[in-house]
Amino acid sequence: MKVLVPVKRVVDYNVKVRVKADETGVDLANVKMSMNPFDEIAVEEAVRLKEKGQATEIVAVSIGPQQASETIRTALAIGADRGILVKTEAPIEPLAVAKILRAICEAEKPSLVILGKQAIDDDSNQTGQMLAALLDWPQATFAHKLELGEASATVVREIDGGLQTVEVRLPAIVTTDLRLNEPRYASLPNIMKAKKKPIEEKTPADYSVDTSPRLKVLKVSEPPKRQGGVKVKTVGEFLGKLKEAGVL
Amino acid sequence: MASLVLAEHDNKALKDATAKTVTAAVQLDAPVHVLVAGYDCASVAEAAAKLAGVEKVLVADEVLYAHPLAETLAALLLSLAGQYDAILAPATTQGKNVLPRVAASLDVPQISEILKVVAPDTFERPIYAGNAIQTVQFGEGKKVITVRTTAFKAAELSGKALVERISAAGDPATSKFISEELSKSARPELTSAKIVISGGRGMGSGENFKLLEKIADKLHAAIGASRAAVDAGFVPNDYQVGQTGKVVAPDLYIAVGISGAIQHLAGMKDSKVIAAVNKDEEAPIFQVADVGLVADLFKAIPELEEELKKLGY
Numbered sequence: 208m209k210v211l212v213p214v215k216r217v218v219d220y221n222v223k224v225r226v227k228a229d230e231t232g233v234d235l236a237n238v239k240m241s242m243n244p245f246d247e248i249a250v251e252e253a254v255r256l257k258e259k260g261q262a263t264e265i266v267a268v269s270i271g272p273q274q275a276s277e278t279i280r281t282a283l284a285i286g287a288d289r290g291i292l293v294k295t296e297a298p299i300e301p302l303a304v305a306k307i308l309r310a311i312c313e314a315e316k317p318s319l320v321i322l323g324k325q326a327i328d329d330d331s332n333q334t335g336q337m338l339a340a341l342l343d344w345p346q347a348t349f350a351h352k353l354e355l356g357e358a359s360a361t362v363v364r365e366i367d368g369g370l371q372t373v374e375v376r377l378p379a380i381v382t383t384d385l386r387l388n389e390p391r392y393a394s395l396p397n398i399m400k401a402k403k404k405p406i407e408e409k410t411p412a413d414y415s416v417d418t419s420p421r422l423k424v425l426k427v428s429e430p431p432k433r434q435g436g437v438k439v440k441t442v443g444e445f446l447g448k449l450k451e452a453g454v455l
Numbered sequence: 456m457a458s459l460v461l462a463e464h465d466n467k468a469l470k471d472a473t474a475k476t477v478t479a480a481v482q483l484d485a486p487v488h489v490l491v492a493g494y495d496c497a498s499v500a501e502a503a504a505k506l507a508g509v510e511k512v513l514v515a516d517e518v519l520y521a522h523p524l525a526e527t528l529a530a531l532l533l534s535l536a537g538q539y540d541a542i543l544a545p546a547t548t549q550g551k552n553v554l555p556r557v558a559a560s561l562d563v564p565q566i567s568e569i570l571k572v573v574a575p576d577t578f579e580r581p582i583y584a585g586n587a588i589q590t591v592q593f594g595e596g597k598k599v600i601t602v603r604t605t606a607f608k609a610a611e612l613s614g615k616a617l618v619e620r621i622s623a624a625g626d627p628a629t630s631k632f633i634s635e636e637l638s639k640s641a642r643p644e645l646t647s648a649k650i651v652i653s654g655g656r657g658m659g660s661g662e663n664f665k666l667l668e669k670i671a672d673k674l675h676a677a678i679g680a681s682r683a684a685v686d687a688g689f690v691p692n693d694y695q696v697g698q699t700g701k702v703v704a705p706d707l708y709i710a711v712g713i714s715g716a717i718q719h720l721a722g723m724k725d726s727k728v729i730a731a732v733n734k735d736e737e738a739p740i741f742q743v744a745d746v747g748l749v750a751d752l753f754k755a756i757p758e759l760e761e762e763l764k765k766l767g768y
Contacts, residue, residue, distance in 0.1 A: 223717055224583045233587050245699075301555070302564050327698065329582050331567045332551050336525065337559035345629035346525050348552050351692070361633065365692050366548040367701075368644075369637035373524060375630045385682070385699055386692050421564045425577065425590040433724055436745035438736070442758045445730070446766070448746040454650070454707040454728045455674075455766075 208355075210253045210262045211317035212287060213308055214246040214269050216278040217328040230426040242278045245323025247285070248383040251390040252353060253321055254286035261355045262319075264288050268311055270304055272296050276406055283401035284393035290406035295418055301329075303411070303418040305337035310414035312342055317378065319360065324349050324382040335382035345375035349384040456540035457486040457510070461532065461553065462503055463545050466493045466521070469502035471647045472545035474609035476602045480543050481508040481610070482572035483598075488513060488539070489616075492531055494521035504616040512616050517623040522632035523549075527624075529556040534624040536561060536597065546601040558599035565599040566591055570606040584698040584721035604646065605704035605725055638693060645694070648677035650707045653696055653723070656683035657712020657733065657752060664690055666756045667711060673760065673768040679703065681710075681719045697722035712752050715740030732756065 218224055219239040227234050242250075256262035267282035269275040270293040279290035293307055312320065325332035339346035347353075347362035351370060354361045364371045365384040375381075393401070411418045439445050449455045458480045463470040473489065480487045488511045489503045500514040513535070519527055532542060532553070542557060544550030546568045558565040570588070571579040577592040578600070645651065652667050652674070664678065671678050679701070680694040696703055698721040708726035713719060715731070715738055723729070724743055731744035734751045741747040748755055 218583070220718075224586050226587045233583060300564055302559060302562075305559055325699075327584065330584065330698070331565075333555035333558070333565055333567060336552065336555035339525070340529065340556040340559035343627075345627070346552075346556065347630075348525070349548060364548075366635075367646075368693055369635065369691075371522075371635045372633040373630055374633055379629075384692070385686070385695075421594050421596075422566065423592040423594065425592055427582070427587050427589050430581070430585055430588050430724075433729075433743045435742045436747070438741060438747040438749055440749060442748065442750070442755055442762055445732075445746060445748040445755075446759070446762055449707065449728070449730060452707075452728045452745060 208262050208319065209264045209266065209315060209317040210256060211266050211268060211312065211315060211320045212246070212249050212253050212282065213320070213322050213334070214250065214267055214278050214282050215243040215323070215326045216240050216269060216271050216275045217243045217326055220244055220327060226427055226429045230428050232427050240274070242281050243323050243326045245325060245383050247390040248385070248387050249321040249323050250282045250285045250287060251388045252383060255388065256355060257286065266291060266315060266317070268293065268308065270295060270299060270307055279406055280401050281393065283404045284398045285391065286397070289404055291409060292406055293409045293411060295411055297418065298420070299418050300420055300422060301331050301333040302337055302421065303416060304334050305341055306416045307411055307414050308338050309341040310416065319355070319377065319379060319381060321381045321383060324384055335380050339380040344378050344380055346380040347373055347375050348382040350381050350387050351384055353381060353387065456538065457488050458483050458541040458543060459535060459539040460487060460489045461528070461542070461544040461550065462489050462491045462499065463547055463549060464491065464493060464496065464499040466496045467498060469499045471609055472547055472604045473503065474506055475604040475607040476543055476545045477506045477508055477610040478607040479569065479572060479602045480541070483541055483575045485540060485575070486510040490515070490532070490535065492520040492523050492528060494518050500618050504618050505612045505614050507611040507614045509614050509616040512618045513621050514618060515621050515623055519623050519626055522635065524630050524632060525552045525556050526627045526630050528553045529560065530627055531624040532557045533560055539597065541598040541600065543600045543602055545604050550601045554599055554601050561597055561599065563596040563599055565601070566593065567601050568603040569600055570603055584718050585724065586717060603702060605702050638691060642671055643675060643677050645677040645679055645696070645701055646703055649705055650674045650676035650709070651679050651703050651705045652676045652709040652711065653679035653681065653713060654684055654689070654711050655681040655713030656687060658684060658689055661689040669760050670756065670763065673763045681713045681716070710740050710744070711756065713740055714738045715743065
């Protein structure tokens with residue numbers, strides 16, 4: 208069984224981004240970039256399926272600039288078998304990403320696509336669901352636990368207020384939530400091995416997908432700032448301040 | 456053309472998230488209809504009909520929707536989409552699950568988690584964990600929108616909308632509901648509570664969350680947690696407040712043993728008053744807290760409980 212794992216190159220989790228003075232976006236010059244954390248969980252889950260003998264091949268796909276090949280290398284070092292880089296310099300919306308992934312799914316015919324539930328840059332939380340719609344496949348989003356059967360997958364999902372278990376027929380789309388697994392660190396030998404694994408380079412035009420934006424970003428601005436207030440030393444003062452604020 | 460709001464409910468009660476989404480929908484300057492898809496859900500439809508600004512409530516009361524899935528709900532929304540210019544849902548796990556599926560089937564983009572309606576086609580939404588706010592405009596075609604409910608007030612209960620029954624759409628039959636395990640709690644829901652008390656890594660263990668429970672019971676507060684506390688296995692994931700968990704904006708947010716990583720702040724910085732208890736004076740949480748108590752939580756929280764008792768809580 209083939210598993211496809213799309214991975215996105217995003218600003219590193221620990222970086223606090225700054226809005227550009229001209230309000231056209233955030234400043235990404237010389238900022239550390241990493242694989243989207245939820246996508247790391249997706250790669251890890253695919254590798255575990257392979258280690259259990261359920262997956263036979265893992266294909267990592269990234270859509271973005273040339274440097275996104277580094278993100279694919281990271282996936283290959285964790286245990287993916289080969290990569291596809293769809294090169295595009297311009298920012299690309301979730302719907303266009305889903306259309307490119309649909310075309311790749313039609314060519315690669317995976318039984319399962321595992322994606323991160325959201326990318327920590329645009330926080331959209333859309334691509335997996337959109338891909339499921341375009342392929343007319345079932346979806347199990349926000350996965351907490353994944354069990355793969357012959358023709359179906361049983362997925363425990365994180366929902367508001369608890370957990371929900373659903374069964375989806377394969378092929379299917381799964382998106383990862385935080386507690387699905389803890390991604391491993393790639394070992395040095397595996398990082399070396401990953402350098403020899405193949406990455407195929409494509410463009411959106413190869414898949415006949417128009418990636419021009421459908422939404423217009425008018426501006427990107429700073430959120431309203433919160434000022435820190437007073438620091439106190441005793442519980443009495445603490446309660447006094449809260450009463451003053453009218454919340455107790 | 457009208458706007459359609461997908462209602463959030465448990466077949467008995469309408470969730471507050473729906474009333475807040477209606478407030479956002481009303482600002483699109485078009486009639487607002489609410490879709491209630493459920494089973495044996497007449498009381499939900501009645502509640503939705505009372506929301507101010509709602510013109511019509513559509514009710515699909517069918518076994519198929521007893522536990523609606525993305526596939527069945529999207530099919531129902533798509534069967535109705537022709538009559539609507541905009542489709543909205545609260546940005547709950549259900550709204551996030553279903554709406555992008557609808558948008559892609561309609562070949563339109565979605566704008567997620569709007570904070571503000573700037574114009575009927577233009578919205579503000581947070582990016583980078585709320586460290587930047589994007590103002591974004593739809594082009595041609597239908598508008599598909601999820602609404603960050605903490606950013607909108609609930610619609611009042613002064614309405615008297617028409618309730619119309621509709622039939623089920625087809626069942627794609629590619630997915631099946633198996634079971635649900637909801638945490639049972641007498642405390643208010645995290646996203647709608649007036650007071651939230653959250654614990655972080657500093658709590659040290661799940662057992663120690665009992666300290667917070669005692670305060671929560673006195674203040675009728677909900678209990679939350681930082682991602683660090685969830686990752687450490689202290690509490691379940693549905694306690695998580697932050698970029699990757701829930702977004703809350705209560706009147707009072709009390710952060711206990713939480714350092715204040717940007718991902719956590721993303722989930723609570725719109726609270727009216729933020730209070731923090733942390734022994735590390737340099738903790739970033741104090742940069743956003745209105746009131747900060749620099750103290751060891753294991754001494755301060757039991758003392759806080761005693762003091763509240765004296766005050767009659």
